[in-house]
Amino acid sequence: MNIDEIKKIPLVEFLNRLGCQPTGRDSKGLWFYAPYRNERKPSFHVNPRKGVWFDFGTGEGGDIFTLAGVMSGETDFLKQARYIGEKMDMPVAEPYRPVPFVEEPTFGNVEVSRLESPALLKYLADRGIPRNIAQQWCVQVDYELHGKRYYAIGFENNAHGYELRSSFFKGSYPPKHITHIADGNARCNVFEGFIDFLSAERLGLNDGFDSLVLNSVANVGKALTTLTDYSVIGCYLDNDVAGRAALARLKREFGDRVMDKSALYPDHKDLNEYLVATQPKISNNSKLKL
Structure with missing residues (x-):
């Protein structure tokens, strides 16, 4: 099961x-x-x-x-x-266990610039993320990998590495770490990935709150010290075994301060899937103001 x-x-x-x-x-x-x-x-x-x-x-x-x-x-x-x-006499499927990240010098000639690629902006539009939000929080990363030139959406973490996304690639430019966006608020919203964070930006869920993006459920341990001083921790994690396990870990550490916000999207895998299913479709061909 x-x-x-x-x-x-x-x-x-x-x-x-x-x-x-x-x-x-x-x-x-x-x-x-x-x-x-x-x-x-x-x-x-x-x-x-x-x-x-x-x-x-x-x-x-x-x-x-x-x-x-x-x-x-x-x-x-x-x-x-x-x-x-x-x-119930039914075996439970074991959760996906991320392979330990090994930093390898495979990326070359990395260039970081403003996110302008029509293909990358279209990828984000298809996932419900408008240009203005994408350009506020993301960059464009051009790089060489195994001798070939590529480009991807980049989302910077606290260690100055990047989560990389495009229609054909999902990975990271090391080092791997969490992303903490702080403005001195008493509440912090927690997300598994940056696409969910960007989805919350469009939905207005982050207004007046700090945010923490795990960039992988394997990074929950790295987030604990950062979350210690918050009085409220709102968790917008995935509705799967790995997401539930991450939520349980945070509840063990912080008790009643943790709020499970996945009730907002009970019939969807994650917040982005909920956004795509419930919000009007957009185009990033022109600058969209929300």
């Missing part, structure tokens, strides 16, 4: 696998004895339509992952997913 398949498992079916049967029903759902404690009167309620549960005896509640966490004692999202998979 992958993350989307786990979300579709009915809570009642999962409880059945845990040996729990409903004791009654009301207009909103079913009543059970709480599966993780002894009680004389059933106070565990499930709303099958919404896929959520609530324990009136303890005041706890949530979805299938929250219940798996209570049952297993695990706060790690991946371990909760494995617990569900074991109980």
Whole structure:
């Protein structure tokens, strides 16, 4: 199973696998004895339509992952997913594990300039990013790789490396690092990649807030020190196993200061996919003012 398949498992079916049967029903759902404690009167309620549960005896509640966490004692999202998979007799797909970055001197004759390439601006327009936002935060990087000349959209990180994107290339010019955009605010929004950050700029989600772009979920550890002083950390991470694992890591470190903002795009893989699906299409042939 992958993350989307786990979300579709009915809570009642999962409880059945845990040996729990409903004791009654009301207009909103079913009543059970709480599966993780002894009680004389059933106070565990499930709303099958919404896929959520609530324990009136303890005041706890949530979805299938929250219940798996209570049952297993695990706060790690991946371990909760494995617990569900074991109980349902369905193996859980392991998340993508990034290969450790190895800095190699393969880039040559690197030139950084203003982002003007029509092809690169069209690539961003197809992903919902207008020219004015793209040129504010990105540059054009021309480079040689294995003896051939290329160009790509560049997004600078804190170590002065660049994330590189084009219609045919996704990579990095070393060193790899996070990108922290700070203006002294109390809240910081966190994104996996810079396309999601640019999407948030178009949607107006970053107004008045600082931002941190991981540039890879493998960089979560590098972000912890930077995020320490923020009172609110809004996470716009991907709706996949790797994104959930990164969110769980941040919640372990910062607790209630972390806000999961993926509820904005529950039916989409990430914030950019949501932007493309919900906002008017644009053209970067002329300077677009939003």
